[in-house]
Amino acid sequence: MLQWRNSLARHATRQSVSVLFTSVGRRVELMRAFREAYETLGLDGKIVGVDIDPLAPALQVVDHPYIVPRLNSPEFIPTLVEICRQEKITLVFPLIDPDIPILAANRTILEETGARVVVISSNAVALTADKWLTNQFFERLGLPTPRSWLPAQCDPDEIDYPVFIKPRRGSAAKSTFRVSDPEELRFFSRYVPDPIIQEYLSGPEITNDVICDLEGEVLSVVSRQRIEVRWGEVAKGVTIYNPDIIDACVQIARALPAVGPITVQCMMKDDVPHFTEINARLGGGLPLGIAAGVDSPKWLLAKAAGIAVDIPPLGSYQRDLYLTRFDESFFLTKDDRAQMASRCL
Amino acid sequence: MLQWRNSLARHATRQSVSVLFTSVGRRVELMRAFREAYETLGLDGKIVGVDIDPLAPALQVVDHPYIVPRLNSPEFIPTLVEICRQEKITLVFPLIDPDIPILAANRTILEETGARVVVISSNAVALTADKWLTNQFFERLGLPTPRSWLPAQCDPDEIDYPVFIKPRRGSAAKSTFRVSDPEELRFFSRYVPDPIIQEYLSGPEITNDVICDLEGEVLSVVSRQRIEVRWGEVAKGVTIYNPDIIDACVQIARALPAVGPITVQCMMKDDVPHFTEINARLGGGLPLGIAAGVDSPKWLLAKAAGIAVDIPPLGSYQRDLYLTRFDESFFLTKDDRAQMASRCL
Structure with missing residues (x-):
């Protein structure tokens, strides 16, 4: 009964x-x-x-x-x-x-x-869709970000190599090149459509699934170190925990402001995360976060349905959990x- | 009993x-x-x-x-x-x-x-591992193959564009570029390690799983048209049937000579298959051939075990069967x- x-x-x-x-x-x-x-x-x-x-x-x-x-x-x-x-x-x-x-x-x-x-709002989209504006956004927030130039601001004979060149509005790692010398930079500045040039950071690269609700409240941040990437998608990765990255992701989500899940990319250099990109959508590597205990699909559905769910404190997910992917x-x-x-x- | x-x-x-x-x-x-x-x-x-x-x-x-x-x-x-x-x-x-x-x-x-x-033998390896030698091998067999040049043989101002440039000894589509003009060709001839330049064929590309036994007898040829490729691996494909391609693959396997399964690549141009590469191993898209009825793992194991198996005539596999792949x-x-x-x- x-x-x-x-x-x-x-x-x-x-x-x-x-x-x-x-x-x-x-x-x-x-x-x-x-x-x-x-x-x-x-x-x-x-x-x-x-x-x-x-x-x-x-x-x-x-x-x-x-x-x-x-x-x-x-x-x-x-x-x-x-x-x-x-x-x-x-x-x-x-x-x-x-x-x-x-x-x-x-x-x-x-x-x-x-x-x-x-x-996110159209204003925030304009920012995240353009890697140059994203770089300036991170600077305004006082977050470390790679030194960046547009071709007109950069004398190929004056900068330190290697650098990295990619389209300002690209995605999935298309048309991205490591550049070793002034000759390569002159060539790729014309070859890559509307490029941005950035200080080369050896990494590793960390992808952060920042799970926000529709009001922008940050429910969870899961940091995944990329071990192997294929076509801009993670093929092997591992969950890591770095409180500085979590704090920065919360700051980014609030400043954007986020609506729903976003993905924040950073590259490590001398143990300092340098923030590079924001993708305002559910990330491709989300299954690793879910396996690590961040059941974001359940939380998002529950919030939409008005069902109460217990969401653990920020950072409480399984660390050192590896993902490795194959073709099915x-x-x-x-x-x-x-x-x-x-x-x- | x-x-x-x-x-x-x-x-x-x-x-x-x-x-x-x-x-x-x-x-x-x-x-x-x-x-x-x-x-x-x-x-x-x-x-x-x-x-x-x-x-x-x-x-x-x-x-x-x-x-x-x-x-x-x-x-x-x-x-x-x-x-x-x-x-x-x-x-x-x-x-x-x-x-x-x-x-x-x-x-x-x-x-x-x-x-x-x-x-295959070390001699045959030397041929298949080098796209220039492979191209000459196809020419000797009288098979259509893309016009090809080494950088020293090719005047960037005299050839028709676009062309395709890739490493002679590369694999997985690494460092391959479509080249549109003499300036790009001059650059990529230095940028790509030990390159070969080839006539650009728009395709589609057909991958052929040529299943040979250890004595080089061709048990089956399955032709798969590549619909989408990611990092040199098929992401979407469909089985097709073209008797000219099957005949050519049998000829290639015998001339090599093949030992075990090989994969033969060709690009279509004006309905004519132009042969480009041989990979002397089980191909990455083999699961499509297996799904189409070419149960090569069973045949290879049965042959090794001395078990009699019925192998259907060449070309008798399911045509128009599509494969589409995702990350698991x-x-x-x-x-x-x-x-x-x-x-x-």
């Missing part, structure tokens, strides 16, 4: 929560972590995933997959709006950087459906692929 | 077969395919995997993992020899290109243990990692 009453009470306070992930791509582990969070919480709701490619692996594991127009199509946002309406979406999460500015710019029309767009495959027949390709609105 | 007699007869003709894979890395799916082949055949034997890195994902799924010295260490071959002896290894398979020449060069000492080294993770505690690191001889 007590059990029955508890069950009733539970139903009275909980609501259904459905989430939409844009550009789900290869994020199968993340989708499965959200699925597990639904089960742990006993929460009703669907996982909806969209992508432009019917072969996107994570489309194969969500409840409702949709094929959508490309980001730069005028139909992209109307399609998302319609999916949000039909699926009664509660939360919209971007999973790749290019989706962030367009979701931020169209927040109002998306949120008219009743969904909440889990992205899905196989689709021509018919399977055609069926997925037909999942349009 | 009949069952008992069959069982005896089976034991009389079958022997235990144990396989050693060098540099197992991320090849978890391949290890699992071999495990399944053992079970299907009812064959006794172990899967032994070695790597320099205790975090190599595939070490976590083999029967006996070992941490070995680096390839260029004088202790590498003696360690392999000792593992072959202790584990009574039947077949040694390399899984990355750099292992191939050293296994070929040390075939005699390795085979004194009773193992068979599944690699293992998690190891500090103790797990230390325990794996202690798996030395």
Whole structure:
């Protein structure tokens, strides 16, 4: 009888929560972590995933997959709006950087459906999408950050080598080069689109999953040292604990201000973390944080559903936990692929 | 009683077969395919995997993992020899290109243990390891191959752009660049180590798993069109069927001559396959061929064990079967990692 009453009470306070992930791509582990969070919480709701490619692996594991127009199509946002309406979406999460500015710019029309767009403001997007502005932001916060130059500010014959060159607005480590001498710098300053030049820091690189709620409150920071990276994604990593990094991440999240989870990158030099980038989305290496005890999918869903959950103090996660990744495959027949390709609105 | 007699007869003709894979890395799916082949055949034997890195994902799924010295260490071959002896290894398979020449060069000492080294001759290695010599080999066979130059043979102001530049002895698509004009060509000819310059073929690229037995007989050719590649590894692909490619692959395998499985790369141009590279090892995309019905692990084990298996005619595999890959993770505690690191001889 007590059990029955508890069950009733539970139903009275909980609501259904459905989430939409844009550009789900290869994020199968993340989708499965959200699925597990639904089960742990006993929460009703669907996982909806969209992508432009019917072969996107994570489309194969969500409840409702949709094929959508490309980001730069005028139909992209109307399609998302319609999916949000039909699926009664509660939360919209971007999973790749290019989706962030367009979701931020169209927040109002998306949120008219009743969904909440889990992205930072357009002003904050302008900052995080540009590595030069991000560098200046870290300087304003008084945080260590690599010395940086735009090509016009930098005389190739006067600076110390090696340096690192990358696009101001790039992602996934595309077009990034280590530069050894003035000749290489002159070449790559033209070859790399709209580049930024930075002091070369040998690392290791630390990625920090900063889990914030929709009001920007920092629920958790997990620091993961990158041991091996492939195409800008972690292939091997290990959780570490550094209170200076945690403090800096909290400061960054508040100053941005963060809305939902963000990822903060830093490179170590002489034991000092030098902050380099902010990605305003759920990070690709999040499964390591989850395995280390930071069950962010559960916390995010619980907050959205109004379910109370105990969130441990900052920094209380399993340290020295290693992640190592391999390729797992899905196989689709021509018919399977055609069926997925037909999942349009 | 009949069952008992069959069982005896089976034991009389079958022997235990144990396989050693060098540099197992991320090849978890391949290890699992071999495990399944053992079970299907009812064959006794172990899967032994070695790597320099205790975090190599595939070490976590083999029967006996070992941490070995680096390839260029004088202790590498003696360690392999000792593992072959202790584990009574039947077949040694390399899984990355750099292992191939050293296994070929040390075939005699390795085979004194009773193992068979599944690699081509040192002469054939010299050819496949050098993209310039490979290009000349394809020309001698009368097969279409991209026009190629060494830097000294090529006047940057006289050739048609774009071209493609890559190291003669590289692998995994490292240091490969599309080159648009003479200035870029002059730069990359110095930047890329010991480069080869090739006519740019837009593709698609076709990877062919050419499954040969230890005597070089071609058991099967599976052609996989690459849809998306990450770090030189297929991320999305689809099986296709082109009889000209199959014929050419058989010709290449015989001329090399092949020992065990090889992978042949070609790029399409105006519907004509232009052959570019040979990797004398089990290809990274082999799981797609296996899913399409080419159960090469089973065939290779059966041949080694003297078990008769039906091998379908060349070209009889499932066409239009798609593969799409995502990251799956293992998690190891500090103790797990230390325990794996202690798996030395």
